[in-house]
Amino acid sequence: xxxxxxxxxxxxxxxxxxxxxxxxxxxxxxxxxxxxxxxxxxxxxxxxxxxxxxxxxxxxxxxxxxxxxxxxxxxxxxxxxxxxxxxxxxxxxxxxxxxxxxxxxxxxxxxxxxxxxxxxxxxxxxxxxxxxxxxxxxxxxxxxxxxxxxxxxxxxxxxxxxxxxxxxxxxxxxxxxxxxxxxxxxxxxxxxxxxxxxxxxxxxxxxxxxxxxxxxxxxxxxxxxxxxxxxxxxxxxxxxxxxxxxxxxxxxxxxxxxxxxxxxxxxxxxxxxxxxxxxxxxxxxxxxxxxxxxxxxxxxxxxxxxx
Amino acid sequence: xxxxxxxxxxxxxxxxxxxxxxxxxxxxxxxxxxxxxxxxxxxxxxxxxxxxxxxxxxxxxxxxxxxxxxxxxxxxxxxxxxxxxxxxxxxxxxxxxxxxxxxxxxxxxxxxxxxxxxxxxxxxxxxxxxxxxxxxxxxxxxxxxxxxxxxxxxxxxxxxxxxxxxxxxxxxxxxxxxxxxxxxxxxxxxxxxxxxxxxxxxxxxxxxxxxxxxxxxxxxxxxxxxxxxxxxxxxxxxxxxxxxxxxxxxxxxxxxxxxxxxxxxxxxxxxxxxxxxx
Numbered sequence: 001x002x003x004x005x006x007x008x009x010x011x012x013x014x015x016x017x018x019x020x021x022x023x024x025x026x027x028x029x030x031x032x033x034x035x036x037x038x039x040x041x042x043x044x045x046x047x048x049x050x051x052x053x054x055x056x057x058x059x060x061x062x063x064x065x066x067x068x069x070x071x072x073x074x075x076x077x078x079x080x081x082x083x084x085x086x087x088x089x090x091x092x093x094x095x096x097x098x099x100x101x102x103x104x105x106x107x108x109x110x111x112x113x114x115x116x117x118x119x120x121x122x123x124x125x126x127x128x129x130x131x132x133x134x135x136x137x138x139x140x141x142x143x144x145x146x147x148x149x150x151x152x153x154x155x156x157x158x159x160x161x162x163x164x165x166x167x168x169x170x171x172x173x174x175x176x177x178x179x180x181x182x183x184x185x186x187x188x189x190x191x192x193x194x195x196x197x198x199x200x201x202x203x204x205x206x207x208x209x210x211x212x213x214x215x216x217x218x219x220x221x222x223x224x225x226x227x228x229x230x231x232x233x234x235x236x237x238x239x240x241x242x243x244x245x246x247x248x249x250x251x252x253x254x255x256x257x258x259x260x261x262x263x264x265x266x267x268x269x270x271x272x273x274x275x276x277x278x279x280x281x282x283x284x285x286x287x288x289x290x291x292x293x294x295x296x297x298x299x300x301x302x303x304x305x306x307x
Numbered sequence: 308x309x310x311x312x313x314x315x316x317x318x319x320x321x322x323x324x325x326x327x328x329x330x331x332x333x334x335x336x337x338x339x340x341x342x343x344x345x346x347x348x349x350x351x352x353x354x355x356x357x358x359x360x361x362x363x364x365x366x367x368x369x370x371x372x373x374x375x376x377x378x379x380x381x382x383x384x385x386x387x388x389x390x391x392x393x394x395x396x397x398x399x400x401x402x403x404x405x406x407x408x409x410x411x412x413x414x415x416x417x418x419x420x421x422x423x424x425x426x427x428x429x430x431x432x433x434x435x436x437x438x439x440x441x442x443x444x445x446x447x448x449x450x451x452x453x454x455x456x457x458x459x460x461x462x463x464x465x466x467x468x469x470x471x472x473x474x475x476x477x478x479x480x481x482x483x484x485x486x487x488x489x490x491x492x493x494x495x496x497x498x499x500x501x502x503x504x505x506x507x508x509x510x511x512x513x514x515x516x517x518x519x520x521x522x523x524x525x526x527x528x529x530x531x532x533x534x535x536x537x538x539x540x541x542x543x544x545x546x547x548x549x550x551x552x553x554x555x556x557x558x559x560x561x562x563x564x565x566x567x568x569x570x571x572x573x574x575x576x577x578x579x580x581x582x583x584x585x
């Protein structure tokens with residue numbers, strides 16, 4: 001592959017193939033690009049349009065410039081939702097990261113039965129988020145849920161009601177659920193990274209009499225860092241989007257204690273029918289995500305040599 | 308496998324295996340618990356202290372069937388198959404083209420695809436709702452299939468491109484020297500090598516569609532009610548139908564269980580959008 005790279009002509013790696021007409025690749029991508037434009041770009045432009053108009057109860061009326069944005073940015077509920085999402089992400093993701101790394105290191109020892117264990121560990125990540133929510137609704141339900149009764153009540157943390165009904169604890173319960181759902185993903189992604197590391201440096205270090213801790217900090221960690229950054233970033237972006245589990249477990253409540261921007265935008269649209277302001281929120285979230293996504297792409301491309 | 312030769316062997320293997328098994332058991336316990344609730348009579352379900360033993364009952368299954376939840380199962384299946392098939396048909400050439408050809412604005416188009424994948428669904432559901440309302444696409448298979456394109460077509464192109472790049476271009480060059488056309492090269496050389504990648508990526512698309520909630524909830528309705536959407540419907544004004552929710556939840560889980568065993572290593576690659584080769 002390296003030699004192909006060195007001699008690569010401007011025509012691309014496939015230069016020995018019959019010369020294409022210049023439009024050939026565009027023909028291949030056209031159906032996909034048209035579809036994605038219709039389902040993604042047009043809705044985005046429409047949302048921007050809505051965000052500049054007075055739109056309540058499904059009727060779009062006057063152009064009002066940035067009024068929706070001004071209203072949104074002075075809305076305490078908006079800032080609350082940013083705070084909720086920030087708390088959620090900045091507690092959940094680092095914990096998932098550390099637990100995932102520890103788990104990957106354990107799995108990378110000579111663990112037997114990986115062929116069965118690895119698929120099973122993927123279950124929380126691969127199952128429908130709505131079912132994840134359901135599982136924990138059951139485990140933490142009212143006074144009879146398995147964990148409410150056997151753990152929370154025993155340690156006097158909460159009594160007679162679901163933890164999701166407590167304004168102080170609901171957000172932390174959601175964080176716990178997210179950790180349950182996503183730690184296995186971190187663990188297995190890091191494990192894949194560990195498996196791909198070359199053995200040479202370890203052999204050399206073993207000859208020099210390095211202990212496992214030294215090997216971890218001087219060999220494993222430096223070689224794994226690009227992967228850790230990319231996976232961490234990906235998880236970070238995804239965690240901001242959390243919707244389904246929150247929706248079924250708390251619906252943003254009690255009050256606004258677990259109301260993330262996604263939940264708020266959904267409520268603004270389909271409960272308050274304040275479509276203009278909801279669109280303004282959606283546009284801001286959208287732009288933020290596009291920035292995140294660009295950072296992810298650049299870092300993954302440069303540091304991991306991926307894509 | 309390879310790393311084992313560089314690390315200490317022996318009794319420690321047993322220790323780490325036990326640690327992993329215990330961890331997996333704790334993590335998976337809620338799934339086991341939900342499975343047991345499918346056949347748990349209500350008295351045992353709400354018992355304090357927790358009841359471990361009970362006489363199994365099928366009443367929850369009866370209710371679920373009486374409410375017509377098997378139609379949701381069928382809807383989910385049809386919708387996911389339809390949208391996945393469409394994604395494979397239009398996405399495969401694009402993934403191949405992105406892996407093999409130089410194009411103007413390729414990087415920008417690629418970033419646009421990634422952006423589509425990463426956009427929060429709630430940002431899309433708002434415009435979709437109002438556009439679909441005008442076009443009479445609410446509560447139709449076509450509408451939801453289109454909506455699912457946002458995350459699945461972009462995902463499919465992105466991940467399948469990483470599979471395409473793993474193929475040695477020399478094979479295609481050799482075939483071309485034999486005088487085969489582009490289409491012949493693709494059909495006889497590329498496609499057979501790419502088949503596993505296509506299947507793995509398509510199966511992941513199917514699962515993402517299977518698991519999807521927000522679009523189905525907001526853009527579907529009575530005619531197109533998927534399995535995930537039918538779960539919150541069991542939180543009724545007369546109370547929560549826990550056993551019934553467990554039945555529907557476990558039904559939604561079964562394909563996922565099959566898939567994690569079949570796909571194994573490909574899942575990491577899929578979930579990291581091809582950044583990590585599992």
